[in-house]
Amino acid sequence: MLEIKDLRVNLEDENKEILKGVDLSVEAGKVHAIMGPNGSGKSTLSYVLSGKDGYEVVGGSVKLDGLDILEMEPEERAAAGLFLAFQYPVEIPGVGNMTFLRTAVNSQRKARGEDEISATDFLKQVRERAKSLQIDAEMLKRPVNVGFSGGEKKRNEILQMAMLEPRMCILDETDSGLDVDAMKLVAEGVNALRDAGRGFLVITHYQRLLDHIKPDVVHIMANGKIVKTGGPELALEVENNGYSEILSEVA
Amino acid sequence: MAIKQQKFDPIEDATFQVANKNRGWSQKAREGALKRLSTMGMPSRRDEYWKYTNPTELLTEKLSVSPVVGLEDANIFSELDALKIVFCDGVFNPDLSDDLAAENIIISRLEENGDLHWAKNYYGLLEEKAQRPVSRSLAALNTAIASDGALIHVKGKVEKPIQILGIRNNTAEAILHHVIKVEKDCSITLLESGPFAKRLNSVMEVFLDEGASLEHIRAQGRDHDRLAVTHVFADIKENAKFKSFTLSANGMLTRNECVLTLSGDECAAHVAGASVGDGKSFHHDDTVFITHDAVACESRQVFKKVLRNGATGVFQGKILVKEGAQKTDGYQISQSLLLDEDSQFLAKPELEIYADDVACSHGSTSGAIDEEALFYLCSRGISKNDAADMLTLAFLAEAVEEIENDKIADIIVEKISAWLSRRRN
Numbered sequence: 256m257l258e259i260k261d262l263r264v265n266l267e268d269e270n271k272e273i274l275k276g277v278d279l280s281v282e283a284g285k286v287h288a289i290m291g292p293n294g295s296g297k298s299t300l301s302y303v304l305s306g307k308d309g310y311e312v313v314g315g316s317v318k319l320d321g322l323d324i325l326e327m328e329p330e331e332r333a334a335a336g337l338f339l340a341f342q343y344p345v346e347i348p349g350v351g352n353m354t355f356l357r358t359a360v361n362s363q364r365k366a367r368g369e370d371e372i373s374a375t376d377f378l379k380q381v382r383e384r385a386k387s388l389q390i391d392a393e394m395l396k397r398p399v400n401v402g403f404s405g406g407e408k409k410r411n412e413i414l415q416m417a418m419l420e421p422r423m424c425i426l427d428e429t430d431s432g433l434d435v436d437a438m439k440l441v442a443e444g445v446n447a448l449r450d451a452g453r454g455f456l457v458i459t460h461y462q463r464l465l466d467h468i469k470p471d472v473v474h475i476m477a478n479g480k481i482v483k484t485g486g487p488e489l490a491l492e493v494e495n496n497g498y499s500e501i502l503s504e505v506a
Numbered sequence: 507m508a509i510k511q512q513k514f515d516p517i518e519d520a521t522f523q524v525a526n527k528n529r530g531w532s533q534k535a536r537e538g539a540l541k542r543l544s545t546m547g548m549p550s551r552r553d554e555y556w557k558y559t560n561p562t563e564l565l566t567e568k569l570s571v572s573p574v575v576g577l578e579d580a581n582i583f584s585e586l587d588a589l590k591i592v593f594c595d596g597v598f599n600p601d602l603s604d605d606l607a608a609e610n611i612i613i614s615r616l617e618e619n620g621d622l623h624w625a626k627n628y629y630g631l632l633e634e635k636a637q638r639p640v641s642r643s644l645a646a647l648n649t650a651i652a653s654d655g656a657l658i659h660v661k662g663k664v665e666k667p668i669q670i671l672g673i674r675n676n677t678a679e680a681i682l683h684h685v686i687k688v689e690k691d692c693s694i695t696l697l698e699s700g701p702f703a704k705r706l707n708s709v710m711e712v713f714l715d716e717g718a719s720l721e722h723i724r725a726q727g728r729d730h731d732r733l734a735v736t737h738v739f740a741d742i743k744e745n746a747k748f749k750s751f752t753l754s755a756n757g758m759l760t761r762n763e764c765v766l767t768l769s770g771d772e773c774a775a776h777v778a779g780a781s782v783g784d785g786k787s788f789h790h791d792d793t794v795f796i797t798h799d800a801v802a803c804e805s806r807q808v809f810k811k812v813l814r815n816g817a818t819g820v821f822q823g824k825i826l827v828k829e830g831a832q833k834t835d836g837y838q839i840s841q842s843l844l845l846d847e848d849s850q851f852l853a854k855p856e857l858e859i860y861a862d863d864v865a866c867s868h869g870s871t872s873g874a875i876d877e878e879a880l881f882y883l884c885s886r887g888i889s890k891n892d893a894a895d896m897l898t899l900a901f902l903a904e905a906v907e908e909i910e911n912d913k914i915a916d917i918i919v920e921k922i923s924a925w926l927s928r929r930r931n
């Protein structure tokens with residue numbers, strides 16, 4: 256479903272190479288995890304996939320269901336089914352959470368040539384999905400992420416994911432800053448969306464999230480490259496021995 | 507001998523007008539205003555008070571007539587059930603207006619030339635007071651030669667909002683002067699909209715008695731060649747509440763002055779503005795002067811401007827806290843969203859405080875669209891244009907939220923959205 260081939264990316268401003276040839280394929284129905292030390296390029300990968308400015312793709316390709324997404328605008332990628340749960344969700348004063356969600360859902364529908372969702376169906380869906388993430392009505396009314404705690408922001412990301420029903424979900428350190436209960440809640444939200452047609456790329460620094468979201472494949476990223484790929488046991492290896500052992504092993 | 511072309515002199519012109527027409531009960535006030543005007547002279551670019559806005563175009567003679575804007579187009583509040591007072595080419599038009607007779611309110615027009623009128627003791631009073639410490643010559647000129655205006659006396663509960671609506675057919679100029687007096691504990695919602703004229707000089711004097719309240723919502727827009735200088739003066743007594751919000755879109759040169767005196771204890775004055783301008787010819791100036799002259803009063807100024815394609819926004823806002831005006835709570839914020847590097851925002855916030863137990867704050871910022879927020883919205887499937895519009899509306903929200911009536915606030919938001927999407931085409 257998602258095919259990344261030899262992806263090379265520079266910072267636009269500094270001509271600094273950050274991704275140095277990333278190869279990665281996520282099949283429908285599978286959960287892939289990317290682990291790696293800080294600064295290895297995980298967030299950069301997620302931003303480049305979703306189309307953020309400031310990066311220059313100098314080589315390689317990215318295809319989503321066979322379509323070259325690097326040529327698309329961020330909103331087109333979203334309508335094509337790509338979703339990024341941000342490591343640092345942005346606060347947007349003055350834009351109500353509900354208005355934002357409904358505009359996003361309808362923009363994607365419109366881009367795909369579908370009808371807008373009716374106001375009642377939308378409300379029903381939001382309430383239902385917000386409830387299971389323990390997001391209350393008051394939070395839905397507030398401006399997007401403004402005054403939300405770290406955990407609330409992450410849960411809000413998962414709510415957006417649940418409402419937009421993307422085919423390819425990328426989660427960037429969704430576990431950072433969460434206590435155990437909040438992490439369980441988020442993991443349940445993600446697990447509820449797992450199905451045969453949907454792929455996941457779960458970026459995390461620690462193994463603990465992967466106790467709750469069981470990955471099919473684990474990749475280790477270091478210095479802008481995938482340096483090792485394996486099964487769930489690879490995450491445990493990181494947990495027990497840290498990154499340095501794996502890195503010295505592949506060096 | 508060559509004949510030198512005489513330059514148009516607004517004061518000479520006003521002198522001629524005042525001398526040649528007797529305006530009944532308002533004549534004395536008009537003569538007084540003319541006298542002040544002669545002493546003060548007309549403003550020029552050299553005046554500190556006109557540092558950021560060139561008044562020249564407000565003073566020149568004769569303007570060519572430009573396309574007509576009809577009533578429907580002019581009335582952005584058409585879906586509200588309001589009592590309409592319509593001015594066409596600067597003159598009250600009874601045919602287009604609603605029946606002015608309503609319960610608890612007396613509405614008449616300035617051009618009623620009898621000798622006695624309740625407004626006799628009020629017409630020009632606040633304008634005259636507001637000539638110190640800075641001259642507002644264009645307001646004095648207005649008092650001297652205003653062609654018409656609405657005189658509104660509120661004496662009890664008024665069912666509907668009152669709407670002053672201006673349209674234009676043939677004349678390029680309009681000089682209107684309104685007087686609003688709200689009696690003790692009474693309240694009024696006052697709407698004002700329409701192009702009025704290519705060049706408008708408008709004065710509104712508001713007298714709020716104890717516990718009275720006024721919510722004024724004004725829309726300036728849909729007239730691309732507008733030149734306007736407006737003054738809202740208010741005297742606010744004990745426990746009274748004054749609110750004024752202005753939406754400005756388009757136009758060429760607009761100077762909106764608001765001069766408020768909080769003269770009774772525990773009263774409040776909130777003035778807000780949202781303006782959106784596109785193009786080098788757009789110049790919008792909000793000049794506010796608030797005087798705290800009583801104890802425990804609250805004032806708020808919230809001004810937001812969205813500027814693009816070389817548009818200019820100006821904000822001059824002053825809070826003067828007089829000796830003895832203890833427990834004053836003064837707040838002022840002026841912000842601009844610059845959608846490109848050609849646009850500019852000039853702000854001059856001022857505080858002058860002669861009391862010691864006072865909480866006053868002011869802030870002014872200029873900024874571009876938040877790229878992080880823009881990307882966040884786009885990453886959820888919202889188009890770049892729509893996302894930019896959402897962020898623009900969000901930026902203006904703090905000013906629009908000053909409107910108490912939700913229905914009116916919705917209309918304003920709708921108009922801004924329409925303006926934003928029109929810009930795309």
Ligand SMILES: Nc1ncnc2c1ncn2[C@@H]1O[C@H](COP(=O)(O)OP(=O)(O)O)[C@@H](O)[C@H]1O
Nearest residue numbers: 266273291292293294295296297298299300309
């Ligand atoms: N906008 C940027 N400006 C400067 N350096 C950046 C920028 N984005 C990423 N980097 C650098 O790129 C490297 C990878 O960062 P990042 O993708 O955030 O790593 P990770 O998410 O794995 O911690 C780091 O060295 C970081 O400092």
Ligand SMILES: [Mg+2]
Nearest residue numbers: 297298342428
């Ligand atoms: Mg990161």
